[in-house]
Amino acid sequence: MMARNHVLTSLVLTNAGLMVFPSFYTIGTNSYAIFLSGIILGSLFCDVDEEHSYIGRRFQFISLPLNRIIGHRTLTHNIFPYITLLFCAFYYSSNFLLGFGIGAIFHILEDSITNNGVNWAITPLSRKFVLLPKKMRFQTNGNVENFFYSPLITMILAYQTYVLFERFLHEVL
Secondary structure (H helix, E strand, O other): OOHHHHHHHHHHHHHHHHHHOOOOOOOOOHHHHHHHHHHHHHHHHHHHHOOOOHHHHHOHHHHHHHHHHHOOOOHHHOHHHHHHHHHHHHHHOOHHHHHHHHHHHHHHHHHOOEOOOEOOOOOOOOOOEOOOOHHHOEOOOOHHHHHHHHHHHHHHHHHHHHHHHHHHHHHHO
């Protein structure tokens, strides 16, 4: 998946959670902005092992050697370190770490619906991780992602933002 779609999809999934559990974060607070910053950075971080990715191009001193040593979609796409990060976020009451861990886990789940899937997502439990049957998955940066998935996710995010903003206004007024 492309970086923009990782960010958009992670925000859609986050907003869906906030719609289901509205009391989890109070809209308009500083902690919400910090939480969303963590979601965005976490949704991009997993691709630090790919030198041509959005984040990899900005941190080539990390991505180049990391890609040569471990390859792409391996250790940085394993879900277990991010689950551990979530426990640390709760222990230290860190909104940023909570958002970062959730964003990274969303990234891994999002990559699992592409044709390549994720080889290391749940290692040591299994080597290959995919959420959808082969017929329903799509090529990264392909026609389905660019002309169907991205506009659809953008529309859903716009709708969710509207609903959450309306909810916020209703609570304030």
